[in-house]
Amino acid sequence: MRLATLISGWLFCDLLAHGREMEQVIARGDNSLLQHSTPELERWFDKPPSELPRQNGFPLAFVLLLLLVAFACNLLTLMAILPKQTPPVRALIFFLPAILFIFSNLTATYMIARGKTSGLAWYGLVHGVLTVLSALLLVFTVLDGQTxxxxxxxxxxxxxxxxxxxxxxxxxxxxxxxxxxxxxxTLSRGMRIRSGQ
Known part of the structure; x- marks a missing residue:
């Protein structure tokens, strides 16, 4: 956990831990979920989407962009280290992982917007892996003299x-x-309605 905190930051790891706790409460499906909400809050979120305040999605979009650029840098460096390939194979090696990476990150972004912790966990995993891979490739390229x-x-x-x-x-x-x-x-409101509270 200390390594994850060092790589991704204390606030992000705390946010992820809180999300995992909430996922356990939601998975139980009992009345303990009601302790994390109030009827006033539930009524407020029950408004039509046009009446709710608009959320600023720029931080998520910025993270998505940064992850994509770092992924491309790592992939291009890995491809340069590997033995020479034919142009079709080279294109396949680059574009197939890139498309899968983009699709996975867009799915994670959607899940974060819906309040699901799995999207946040994916962001943390990708950030950690890319950070470690970037550091390892930096050391390798410096030692190999590839300026x-x-x-x-x-x-x-x-x-x-x-x-x-x-x-x-x-x-x-x-x-x-x-x-x-x-x-x-939303889940608490549904639970209150079903129980007649």
């Missing part, structure tokens, strides 16, 4: 630091908490 690729990996590491800053920033945390609170309030 051009070492600069690319240094840029990737700086991008991961910027991503860490956004993941622990106020805008990102507020967006995640808003989605999580909305989900809890």
């Amino acid at each position: 051009h690729h070492a600069v690319i990996m240094l840029v990737a590491l700086l991008i991961m630091l910027a991503c860490r800053y956004v993941l622990n920033g106020r805008g990102f945390i507020l967006f995640v908490l808003y989605g999580r609170t909305q989900r809890i309030a």
Whole structure:
């Protein structure tokens, strides 16, 4: 856990831990969920979407962009280290993982907006893996004397630091908490209606 805190930041890890606790409460499906919501909050979230305040999704979009650029830097450096491939194979090696990466991150973003912790866990996993991979590739390229690729990996590491800053920033945390609170309030309201409270 200390390594994850060092890589992704204390606030992000705390947000993820809180989300996992809430997922356990939701999975139980009992009245303990009602302790995390109030009827007033549930009525407030029951308004039509046009009456609710608009949320600022820019922090999520910024994280998505930073992860994509860092992924591309890592993938291009890995491809340069591998033996030479034919152009069709090279294109396949780059575009297939890139498309899967984009699709996975968009799915995680959707899940975060819906208040689900699995999307947040995916962001944390991708950020951690890309940070460690960037550091390892930086060391390898420096030791191998590949200055051009070492600069690319240094840029990737700086991008991961910027991503860490956004993941622990106020805008990102507020967006995640808003989605999580909305989900809890909606589930609690349904539970109160079913029990006749």
